[in-house]
Amino acid sequence: MSALRKMMNLPPKEPKGGDDENTAAVGVPADTPAPGKGKPSPALGWAEEEESSGRSAARKAGRVAIWLVIGLAAFTGVRTWIFPVEPPAPVEQKDPQAEARKSHVPEAEAQQVAARFARSYMTWNARDPDSRARELGMDLAKGVDPKLGWNGAGLQMVAQTIPGPVTQVGGKRARVRVDVRVSVVTGSGKQQRNVASWRGLEVPVAQGQGRVVVTGAPAIVGMPAAAAYKAPDGREPDSALSSQTRDIVRDFFSSWAQGSEDQAAAPGADIAPIGPGLRLDALDSWVVDAGGGDRRTGTATVRWKVAGGQVQQTYQVWLAKVSASSASRWQVEAVTAKTA
Structure with a gap:
């Protein structure tokens, strides 16, 4: 079986x-x-157990x-x-950062409002107190006193405002950092002078009905301190090419100050005019970086005469070898600030 x-x-x-x-x-x-017939049959070779x-x-x-x-x-x-198996519903992937951004204040609008408000807030004149309150009211939330703690005395002017980082605090609220350049008058008579300085300001803002508004008085905070930085090592100089091209570079800077840089620059170079009021006093140093080819870079330190004084500046200069007939020479192709 x-x-x-x-x-x-x-x-x-x-x-x-x-x-x-x-x-x-x-x-x-x-x-x-x-x-059952005849003799009994002999036993089989196997038997069922x-x-x-x-x-x-x-x-x-x-x-x-x-x-x-x-x-x-x-x-x-x-x-x-009878009951077909339905595929599982797709799992919606949620982005935590995207969810958090839903409660953020629009950064660009917050910076614009805070910068305008900071200019009005840091400007006051005891002879015209209403102008300040009127300008502050443009960006303040309704119901906030536009005096914002000012006692109505003194004189201060604002030359510039620079909006900075926006710190989101949730719930459609934020703080905006604004750097303000203020100018005050000190002394009297012959001792009177204007003193300018930078002030740091943090402006509280929120998303109101249809726009960003300032929710209260800002706070004066500290300015960032200087930080250490080590510039990378420079490239080895090409002394021979530096000496060969020094006069070419000096003539270019002189022509640049005079508004005729196109005559001293390489063909096809697109160098914007530097503007009036400058004159080259001296090319203090010129060093070409080691390398090869028909395009090279170098560092030029020049002294400009401007506004009755002198100012020294450092430029990175690109040179290109220009050939005509059987002769060739180096000319300035581009000029930028030197990146340390």
């Missing part, structure tokens, strides 16, 4: 052919008498497992026909 028929508890398979008398037993010679209880239990368990699998497969298939 096969293992599968045993697990399924099916009866033994009937032998093929006619009745038992005409059917030879498997493994028995054809001339062996049938059982009784099945043990363990094997019977395993067989039954296996049969149960098979029917369970078949039933589960049938149930699952029918259920999916």
